[in-house]
Amino acid sequence: MRQMLANPVLAPLVFRPNKLGPKFTEKFTEGFKPARIIPALRSYSGVRHRESRKAIGPATLGRIGALEVRLARTAAEVRRAQRLRYEVFYEEMSATPAAAARLARRDFDAFDTICDHVLVLDHNAGRMVLGRHEPKVVGTYRLLRHDMAARHGGFYTADEFDIGPMLARHAGRRFMELGRSCVLAPYRTKRTVELLWAGVWAYARHHGIDVMFGCASLKGVDPEALARPLAFLHHYAPTDAEWSAPALPGRGTRMDRLAKEAIDVKAALHDLPPLIKGYLRLGAQIGEGAVIDHQFGTTDVFIVLPIERINPRYMEHFGVNAERHAA
Numbered sequence: 001m002r003q004m005l006a007n008p009v010l011a012p013l014v015f016r017p018n019k020l021g022p023k024f025t026e027k028f029t030e031g032f033k034p035a036r037i038i039p040a041l042r043s044y045s046g047v048r049h050r051e052s053r054k055a056i057g058p059a060t061l062g063r064i065g066a067l068e069v070r071l072a073r074t075a076a077e078v079r080r081a082q083r084l085r086y087e088v089f090y091e092e093m094s095a096t097p098a099a100a101a102r103l104a105r106r107d108f109d110a111f112d113t114i115c116d117h118v119l120v121l122d123h124n125a126g127r128m129v130l131g132r133h134e135p136k137v138v139g140t141y142r143l144l145r146h147d148m149a150a151r152h153g154g155f156y157t158a159d160e161f162d163i164g165p166m167l168a169r170h171a172g173r174r175f176m177e178l179g180r181s182c183v184l185a186p187y188r189t190k191r192t193v194e195l196l197w198a199g200v201w202a203y204a205r206h207h208g209i210d211v212m213f214g215c216a217s218l219k220g221v222d223p224e225a226l227a228r229p230l231a232f233l234h235h236y237a238p239t240d241a242e243w244s245a246p247a248l249p250g251r252g253t254r255m256d257r258l259a260k261e262a263i264d265v266k267a268a269l270h271d272l273p274p275l276i277k278g279y280l281r282l283g284a285q286i287g288e289g290a291v292i293d294h295q296f297g298t299t300d301v302f303i304v305l306p307i308e309r310i311n312p313r314y315m316e317h318f319g320v321n322a323e324r325h326a327a
Contacts, residue, residue: 043112046078061199064191066124068135069199072117081117081140081180082106088182093219094297107180114152115144118199120183120192138187139196142180143203149177157215160291161302163245170242173210181275193278204307212305213245215291216276217298223253223290226299230290231258232268233276233301239285243304247289255290255301276303283309 041047062069072078085107089095101107120139127134146167149155155177157163167175178200183192204212218226234255239245246252269277287302 043108043110046075046082046108047113061118061202062195064195066122067138067192067195068121068123069139069195070119070121071203072119077119077137078112078117079106080137081119081142082108082112084137084140084184085180085182088184089296092185096295096297110153111142111144111156111179114148115142115179116203117142118196118203120187120196120199122187139183139192140180141178141196141200143200144177144179145207145209146175149175157213157245157302160215160248160251160293160300161245161287161289162248163213163302166243166245166304170211174208175211175213176204176207176209178212178214188274193274197278210307212307214303215300216273216279216303217293217296217300218271218273218276218290219298221292221294221297221299223255223257223292223299226271227257228263228268229271230255230299230301231260232263232265232272233286234288235260235263236265237280237284237286239287239302239304243285243287243306245287245302245304247287247291247302251291252289253292253299255288276301279303279305281311282314283311285309 060068060070072081082104083106086097086101086105089107090097090101097107118141119137121135122138123133123135125136125138127136144155155163155175156179157177181196183196200212203209218229220226223230272280282305284303284305287304291300292298293300
């Protein structure tokens with residue numbers, strides 16, 4: 001579930017815009033607010049809020065051969081996840097980076113400071129740093145727990161979808177937002193994706209999460225060109241009323257662009273990104289309306305997955321307590 005806000009502006013503190021020209025300064029400082037200085041510095045540096053740096057569970061969430069899944073432990077590891085996101089979202093795909101992201105060659109925003117970052121590491125690749133082997137980061141997921149979001153400005157998804165009523169209807173439940181999922185191209189195999197999901201599942205079980213949700217993206221910003229997969233999601237995987245979270249007024253675009261009987265189901269499934277197909281197999285449901293994200297060149301849909309609705313087959317596969325890939 002890829003997420004994105006406008007990157008916080010760091011120019012007045014990190015760079016010297018007076019030496020870079022007035023046009024650059026104006027573009028780079030657009031939207032700057034002094035109240036955002038601390039979150040901006042943290043997100044740029046990879047330093048998380050002190051609450052996020054507390055011990056949050058096992059050192060390792062799982063392992064398959066040379067691949068290990070665990071949480072980022074240091075600011076440097078968060079920056080490595082941000083570099084991977086930049087490589088996938090901006091260099092491989094069609095996202096348009098803000099000036100700060102382009103200069104840093106990292107994808108970062110204020111949410112990085114309050115999230116936990118799941119990493120898939122390849123111990124057979126990487127580099128030597130100060131005499132120690134640093135494994136290569138080949139996959140990542142960003143996780144935001146309800147308690148952290150409640151204390152630090154809310155969830156990213158609320159920028160696109162009206163999740164407030166859904167959260168209120170389930171006030172006693174623990175929610176977790178999933179976002180910024182990506183895997184390096186050579187590692188997009190069943191094994192890597194399975195390990196990444198095993199890490200997310202282990203984290204969710206450790207924290208007693210009841211519901212996972214977030215935004216998932218289809219490539220492209222023309223809803224008509226995406227009519228078949230959008231209509232399929234609308235007709236075949238709609239949310240029940242209790243989990244409804246429609247697109248925000250003025251931001252949404254219709255998904256029911258084809259009648260149900262006019263959909264070629266096999267072709268529609270082929271059109272869907274692997275991540276969305278994976279969510280559907282687990283038992284996820286799709287919200288009403290899609291949101292166009294021009295910066296990322298995507299069309300986003302809302303996905304919600306209550307833990308009790310996860311397909312029992314996959315629960316058995318990963319283990320009720322995520323023991324299958326436990327290191």
